[in-house]
Amino acid sequence: MTAANPLRDPAWRCEPAPAEVLDFHRRLPGYAPTPLTELPELAAAAGVARVYAKDESTRLGLPAFKALGASWAIHRALRARRGAGQATIVTATDGNHGRAVARFARQFGHRAAVYVPDGVHPAAVRAIRDEGADVTHVPGDYDTAVAAASAATAGRDGGDRLLVQDMAWDGYEDVPGWIVDGYSTLFAELPVRPDLVVVPAGVGSLLQAALTHYRSRTAEPGTAVVSVEPDSAACVLASVAAGHPVTVATGTTSMAGLNCGTVSSLAWPYIRGGLDACTTVTDAQAAAAMRDLSAHGVDAGPCGAAPLAALRSLRAAPDSTVVLLVTEGRAANAH
Numbered sequence: 001m002t003a004a005n006p007l008r009d010p011a012w013r014c015e016p017a018p019a020e021v022l023d024f025h026r027r028l029p030g031y032a033p034t035p036l037t038e039l040p041e042l043a044a045a046a047g048v049a050r051v052y053a054k055d056e057s058t059r060l061g062l063p064a065f066k067a068l069g070a071s072w073a074i075h076r077a078l079r080a081r082r083g084a085g086q087a088t089i090v091t092a093t094d095g096n097h098g099r100a101v102a103r104f105a106r107q108f109g110h111r112a113a114v115y116v117p118d119g120v121h122p123a124a125v126r127a128i129r130d131e132g133a134d135v136t137h138v139p140g141d142y143d144t145a146v147a148a149a150s151a152a153t154a155g156r157d158g159g160d161r162l163l164v165q166d167m168a169w170d171g172y173e174d175v176p177g178w179i180v181d182g183y184s185t186l187f188a189e190l191p192v193r194p195d196l197v198v199v200p201a202g203v204g205s206l207l208q209a210a211l212t213h214y215r216s217r218t219a220e221p222g223t224a225v226v227s228v229e230p231d232s233a234a235c236v237l238a239s240v241a242a243g244h245p246v247t248v249a250t251g252t253t254s255m256a257g258l259n260c261g262t263v264s265s266l267a268w269p270y271i272r273g274g275l276d277a278c279t280t281v282t283d284a285q286a287a288a289a290m291r292d293l294s295a296h297g298v299d300a301g302p303c304g305a306a307p308l309a310a311l312r313s314l315r316a317a318p319d320s321t322v323v324l325l326v327t328e329g330r331a332a333n334a335h
Helices: 020-027 040-046 066-080 096-107 122-130 142-153 174-188 205-215 235-242 268-274 283-295 302-311
Strands: 002-004 036-038 050-055 088-092 111-116 134-137 161-163 196-200 224-230 277-281 321-326
Touching: 002 235, 020 066, 020 174, 040 050, 066 096, 066 161, 066 174, 088 096, 088 142, 096 111, 096 122, 111 122, 111 142, 122 134, 142 161, 174 205, 196 205, 196 302, 205 224, 205 268, 224 235, 224 302, 235 268, 235 277, 277 283, 277 302, 283 302, 302 321
Parallel strands: 050 321, 088 111, 088 161, 111 134, 196 224, 196 321, 224 277
Antiparallel strands: 002 277, 036 050
């Protein structure tokens, strides 16, 4: 399903992401820009001029883009905290974000406590534990796990337990904003200016980063931004249709990293004014796109393949240059 955003304001602009984020990431061990792979056969099949895949399957030694947001947000949260000594970095996750938080908490000399909802594969839980984190299973969905992680840090004014969550709500906006800023590195690395970029949307943080990049006061105009979600967890689509953020019931999907029922309150103003259209795809469509990307040398998990599945339902101009954000490799989505 594809729906144009009736709230789109062509005049809407925002401030650009901080320039210091890219410099920070460049100083991290193992940093390198992730590949941008041109896919001429898939472009021809989609009826467009060029298709590129931004392949995040090897980002900073992890199989997903989440490393960018987690590393920068933990850095900023530690810098801002009141306390001293070792801290515990707390988060909820459906997989990749929690593993990234655990990795960089350990790398920066701190502990991690990660809350996981129902439906997270045991191999994904093991990967988080292997990073040194304490993992707590929370019966219920992703939003329930977020509430549990938030409760675990309530009243911790001394800074010994820091919540680093990639979803914003009233009163909790600084850290999710830093996570979004962290994702700006992905876009700063792009050597092409696309006519269309297709972005997987869970709670909307990566989508916010894309909109910040392409709708900032300093950006060159002309890039359309389209979101893609599982048809069983389409909170962005539902919110755009309603004209305000709504929570949707989520089901089971192979696109586990996108199985989110509520849009981040921080992302919503960007989505409302800056997003061009929303799409949804089925698990079967994502699986077919995953196989096709693999056949062309791009390692994509279901979430990472969702943009190609979405492109196949879009009516892009024949002379378009399209960038697909392949946000994760197969290793990020255990089965």
